[in-house]
Amino acid sequence: ETGVTQTPRHLVMGMTNKKSLKCEQHLGHNAMYWYKQSAKKPLELMFVYNFKEQTENNSVPSRFSPECPNSSHLFLHLHTLQPEDSALYLCASSLTSGMVYEQYFGPGTRLTVT
Amino acid sequence: DQQVKQNSPSLSVQEGRISILNCDYTNSMFDYFLWYKKYPAEGPTFLISISSIKDKNEDGRFTVFLNKSAKHLSLHIVPSQPGDSAVYFCAARYAGGTSYGKLTFGQGTILTVHP
Numbered sequence: 001e002t003g004v005t006q007t008p009r010h011l012v013m014g015m016t017n018k019k020s021l022k023c024e025q026h027l028g029h030n031a032m033y034w035y036k037q038s039a040k041k042p043l044e045l046m047f048v049y050n051f052k053e054q055t056e057n058n059s060v061p062s063r064f065s066p067e068c069p070n071s072s073h074l075f076l077h078l079h080t081l082q083p084e085d086s087a088l089y090l091c092a093s094s095l096t097s098g099m100v101y102e103q104y105f106g107p108g109t110r111l112t113v114t
Numbered sequence: 115d116q117q118v119k120q121n122s123p124s125l126s127v128q129e130g131r132i133s134i135l136n137c138d139y140t141n142s143m144f145d146y147f148l149w150y151k152k153y154p155a156e157g158p159t160f161l162i163s164i165s166s167i168k169d170k171n172e173d174g175r176f177t178v179f180l181n182k183s184a185k186h187l188s189l190h191i192v193p194s195q196p197g198d199s200a201v202y203f204c205a206a207r208y209a210g211g212t213s214y215g216k217l218t219f220g221q222g223t224i225l226t227v228h229p
Contacts, residue, residue: 004157042116043158043203043219056216090157101146101207103217105157 002026004106006091012112015081021109023074023091032074033103034066035090043090049074050096081113117141118206120220129229133191137204137220140185145209148217149178149189152201161202162189194227201225 004025013019025032034046048056049068063085065077074091088110092103118139127133135149145166150158164171164178164187171178177190191198201224205217 006157040221042118042221045216045218048216092157101217102148102160102163104160105150107155107157 004091004093004104006106006109008109009107010110012114013078013081014114015083017081018077018079020078021076021089021091021111023076023106025072025091025093025104027093027104029093029095029104030071031094031096032068032071033092033094034074034076035092037088037090037108078111083113086111086113116221117144118204118218118220120204120223122223123221124224124226126226126228127194129196129227130193133194133198133225133227135189135191135202135204135223135225137187137189138185139187139206141206141208141218142185143209144206144218146207147178147180147187148205148207149176150203150205152203152222158203196227196229199225199227
C-alpha cells in the first residue's frame with residue numbers, strides 16, 4: 001500500500017450505532033488530520049495530531065472521538081451521530097518540519113447517517 | 115467568517131485554451147498557499163504551491179501567481195486538457211500559533227474543459 005488509505009470507503013449507520021473510521025499513511029509523515037466535507041462547503045478541519053499528540057480540536061462535538069496510536073494510524077470513532085453528520089470524511093498526513101507543508105489526502109469515507 | 119474564498123463556483127473552458135482559477139484570502143498571517151485538485155470519489159491531490167515570499171511558481175502547465183497586496187492568488191493552466199476537469203481547491207497555511215501545518219481551504223471551483 002502506498003500513500004494514505006482509508007477504510008471503509010462507504011458507511012451507512014443508524015443514529016444509535018457505533019462505528020470507527022480508519023486511516024493509515026505510508027509516507028513517513030508525523031502529522032495526521034481529519035477533515036469533514038459537506039456538500040457545497042469548504043473542507044472543515046476537525047482534528048490534528050502531531051507525533052501522536054492532539055494539537056487541534058476544531059470545536060468538534062464529542063460524538064466524534066479521534067484516536068492516534070502512532071504516527072501512521074488515525075481513527076475516528078463515531079457514536080450517536082445525527083443525520084447532518086452525513087458527509088465525506090477525509091484523512092490527510094504531512095510533515096511539519098522544514099518548508100514542506102503539503103498535506104496528502106486519502107480517498108475519504110462517504111458516511112450516511114440514517 | 116471564511117478566510118479563504120473562491121468566488122467562482124464553476125468555470126468552463128475549451129480544450130487548448132487557458133484556465134484561470136482565482137482565490138482571495140483575508141488573513142495576512144497566511145504564509146504559504148497551495149492548490150489541490152479533486153476528482154469524484156477521490157481525495158484531493160496536491161497540485162502546486164507558493165510561499166508568500168514569492169509571486170510566481172511554475173510547474174509544467176500549471177503556474178500559480180500570488181499578489182500579496184491584493185491578498186489574491188490564481189492558478190493558470192495552459193493549455194487546458196479534458197483530463198483537467200475536476201474541482202480545484204485553494205488552501206492557505208497559517209503562520210502563527212501552534213497549529214502545526216493547519217490549512218484553511220476555499221469552497222472549490224469546478225473546472226470543466228470541453229474537447
